[in-house]
Amino acid sequence: MSAVIILILILVVLAILAIVMVSMYNGFVRERNRIQESWRQVDVELNRRYELLPNLVETVRAYAAHERNTLDDITRLRSQAQSLAQSQAGGASPERAQVEEQLTGAVRGLMVSVEAYPDLKSNTNFLELQRQLAETEDRIANGRRFYNANVRAYNTRVESVPSNIIAGMFHFQKATYFEVTDEAARTAPSVNFGEIAYRGDQPGQGRPGQLPPAQPPAQQPYAPGDFQAPQQQAPQQQPQQQAPQQQPPFQQPPQG
Secondary structure, eight states: OHHHHHHHHHHHHHHHHHHHHHHHHHHHHHHHHHHHHHHHHHHHHHHHHHHHHHHHHHHHHHHOGGGHHHHHHHHHHHHHHHHHHHHTTTSOOHHHHHHHHHHHHHHHHHHHHGGGOHHHHTOHHHHHHHHHHHHHHHHHHHHHHHHHHHHHHHHHHHHSTTHHHHHHHTTOOOOOOOSOOOHHHHSOOOOOOOOOOOOOSSTTOSOTTOOOOOOOOOOOOOOTTOOOOOOOOOOOOOOOOOOOOOOOOOOOOOOO
């Protein structure tokens, strides 16, 4: 009887372990599928941005020829991101994350630069592209946060005990975050619209970007016919009354 009881206990323990292992395995599969689904949503929005950028570049190029360097960077980064998307289909990668972040910064810098072109800001086609691109960027940011949250939960299970044993047995590898690893890409783009410099008649007068201090108007001499505000005059002192002089007494002329 004791041998039978021990065998039953062993079978029960093995059954519990099997159930735990199956549960952990199914949990890994479920979280991996959730990561893939969330990445597909991000990838759809990234491809949507790829479709909008060529029209945006051509529209801006027609109005803002001075932004040629920025437009060339956007075109180059777009082509590079599409190449990485085709070669690394099925998931995120650090290389693609860096390129996408650089592309986001270049587009953001372009949107700031066009504020100097009022004709472009009033273009109907540009306004519609700007609206669609802003909505796409918002969806990319939201999708990336959701994707990274799923990756964090999955990677935690891969590294935790005892689930890491199942991960090692069935080769569940850690997923890649869709985030920036290059510090240069984190820097916000700086846009300089130029400085207003004051150039006086004399060399070296004033500094670039600084206007000269206001000078008080010179006093002009008074000319007849010019209007001049009345000036306050000091009160004049009234003359003191003088005592009347005494007339000499009337003298009758002498008779001849």
